[in-house]
Amino acid sequence: MRDILSFRGFVALFLLGIIVAGISSAVGQIPFGQPDSEVGQLYLENGLQDTGAPNLVTSVVAGYRALDTLGEVVVLFVAATGLSAVLATSKRRVERELEDASLVLKTGCRIFFPLILLFGAYLFIHGHLTPGGGFQGGAVIGSAFLLVYLGCSGRRVSADAAGAIESLSGFGFVFLGLLGLLVGGSYFLSNFLPKGDLYELISAGIFPLIYILIGLKVGSEFAGIVDSMIEESK
């Protein structure tokens, strides 16, 4: 309360009022519920024939704009690397008493950890058929490791294994792209595998492979982030 009633608070409110009024008057011109995007229409109309994936968001993420996805995975990698580099030299001063997790949390962790992992894997394996995909599945796997740190006291993610999975899946992504360049067509990450039958699990060419690699990479990345943040405060 004190900080909003200061001079600084009033100046910030005034400036933000100008910004929000500007944004609102511009946004009011955009009619809601009538998207006017030609590229979106193009993807909607040709997506099923081009890629064979019923989930069109997947066909944009892993097909049409796969190169952007590779760039975003690289950003994720750089952020995780920066985090562990920043925290690597951190020192602990206060040793804190750690309470043991309660029986409910321990048992729940033991039962639910494999189920959550299974659900994450389901999400990224079926990413081209149903809602879900590599990013969501990876995030679910990362939150499973968060549960391990809360509940199963003493268990740690092996940093070496996480690093190995992460670099192998990143390498696999680039390798698939280069293979597409060599075998399939004239561009990076082209879909060189047969499309298969619609609505089958093994269909849509390389999309399930790309999503499995992205899922493993995002999952191990987030597990590594949680691990390196929690490391010193153990």
Next chain:
Amino acid sequence: MTITARKGDPMIIIATVTVFFMLGAAVSIFFFKDLMNAVVASSLVSLTATVLFFLLQAPDVAMAEAAIGVALVTGIFVIAIRRTERFEK
């Protein structure tokens, strides 16, 4: 194909209630002195945003927001608060 909003369209009512709940949670972040409360309020913002994404026919995004915004980010904030200090002076 356009569907005009009828009077008392249930989806609009759900969306309105959710939006005001979300804005209320966001405003309450400003006033909490305990950072742990602020983190829980920010995860409430993410949870209501998940509902809105689902109403806007974006199930993929709703799933990502539910897994990341509600679970992972909250966990990371709690770890960071545990390593620093809990109360805002």
Next chain:
Amino acid sequence: MIFLSEYIYYIGAIGLIFIGLLIVLVKRNLIKVVIGINVLDTGVNLFLISSGYLKGGTAPIYSPGSDAAPSTMVDPVPQALVLTAIVIGASVLALALSLGIKLYDHYETLDLEEIRGQRW
């Protein structure tokens, strides 16, 4: 009611952007500032998704047995963008928090006015 059905999602998105920016500008606690960035992020994502919404549209996913035509589906491009933006946002936020932890180790405070030269 017509006004709400036209603008309610934009009101939510711009409201979140406003509150997030206000927290970033006014608050002095570093973790509070990062929470503000998180709220701002959610607002921008909500705005992008609602800009791609088609009234009465369905999710851009074909399913066996349904006769959804491409012209009745919402735009998949903003959804694909936001999907990756959420993941990137979370990892960048973790990076920001790790910098905050290092600052706390060094200065023993999270107050940005006590950490010299960080605030107006």
